[in-house]
Amino acid sequence: MIDPDAELVRSAGAGDVRAVEALVRRHLPKMVGVARRMLNDGAEAEDVAQEVFLRVWREAPRWKPGQAKFATWMHRVALNLCYDRLRRRREKTDPDAGLMVADSRPLASEEWLARQRAAKVHAALAELPERQRAAIALVHFDEMSNIAAAEILEISVEALESLLARGRRALKAALADVVQDLIGGAEGAP
Amino acid sequence: MRKENPMDRERFVELLDAYGADFRRWPAEARAAGVAYAAQEAEAAALIAEASKLDQVLEAARESDEPSPDLVARILVSAPRAQRPAFDRRALFALAACAVFGVVLGYSGGLLAPMPSEDDAYFTMAFEAPMAFEDE
Numbered sequence: 493m494i495d496p497d498a499e500l501v502r503s504a505g506a507g508d509v510r511a512v513e514a515l516v517r518r519h520l521p522k523m524v525g526v527a528r529r530m531l532n533d534g535a536e537a538e539d540v541a542q543e544v545f546l547r548v549w550r551e552a553p554r555w556k557p558g559q560a561k562f563a564t565w566m567h568r569v570a571l572n573l574c575y576d577r578l579r580r581r582r583e584k585t586d587p588d589a590g591l592m593v594a595d596s597r598p599l600a601s602e603e604w605l606a607r608q609r610a611a612k613v614h615a616a617l618a619e620l621p622e623r624q625r626a627a628i629a630l631v632h633f634d635e636m637s638n639i640a641a642a643e644i645l646e647i648s649v650e651a652l653e654s655l656l657a658r659g660r661r662a663l664k665a666a667l668a669d670v671v672q673d674l675i676g677g678a679e680g681a682p
Numbered sequence: 683m684r685k686e687n688p689m690d691r692e693r694f695v696e697l698l699d700a701y702g703a704d705f706r707r708w709p710a711e712a713r714a715a716g717v718a719y720a721a722q723e724a725e726a727a728a729l730i731a732e733a734s735k736l737d738q739v740l741e742a743a744r745e746s747d748e749p750s751p752d753l754v755a756r757i758l759v760s761a762p763r764a765q766r767p768a769f770d771r772r773a774l775f776a777l778a779a780c781a782v783f784g785v786v787l788g789y790s791g792g793l794l795a796p797m798p799s800e801d802d803a804y805f806t807m808a809f810e811a812p813m814a815f816e817d818e
Contacts, residue, residue, distance in 0.1 A: 507764030516757055525747030538753045545757045553762065613743035631707060632740055638709045656700040664736050671735045674742060
């Protein structure tokens, strides 16, 4: 197995500034993205991404290419940090945790509608069981291959397909009005 | 790579349910069969259109994953830095070489210097002279 990050990680661990910057450029947006979709909170997602990189810097000097690719390991760290935060939220039972605060500024109606729809989608994603949400975040939003996503989640490809199908079915049911609003309207347009 | 069974309606629907209507998200080994099935089966277009609705809704809610400049700065600051050696090895070597050269030079200089002779006695006397005056 060839790890495309192996050389970068080795150099970053030795303090090579260019390798550090390249690793950040390559992986930070993905870490922020997956954490945002898991937590539905931009600030918390950035905290998770920062924590992932603190662990990267700690591991890089002694990283040895093994069974998992470095990117797979990073995604697992990010998801585990997200699961921890979601568990703490449940323990606190804060009803507002993870909910996007509505922007009070007046908006043009089309923009306002788009934001409303996006908020509904994020809320529906947040309602999914964590593993289904993670599967959809990796395969749909990160456009990761089924094999890579299954490896991150440490499940078989068949189990991943099952998570995806159940997640998408739940989203379709929860977002029926958004589908109607977005696509029904477009189909009906001249 | 996992071997994909021949495409039939059941498998086509399963894949649409799991991966959506964009064949790029499908398992690599199933893409070609999926495209071929879609081209030859009249019903496939309607199945794809139905699955595509959720894809479009999800895409409409996609946010930028671009991290804030502040986060990038925080992460770069926390990165490991190359350790500078306490002493530069070359400088240390040059210093040691200078020390050895100095010792050798000092020692050989002492050996090469002429032995004091009686002709040098007046030099010694020159320093004793003031004391002689004091006594007077």
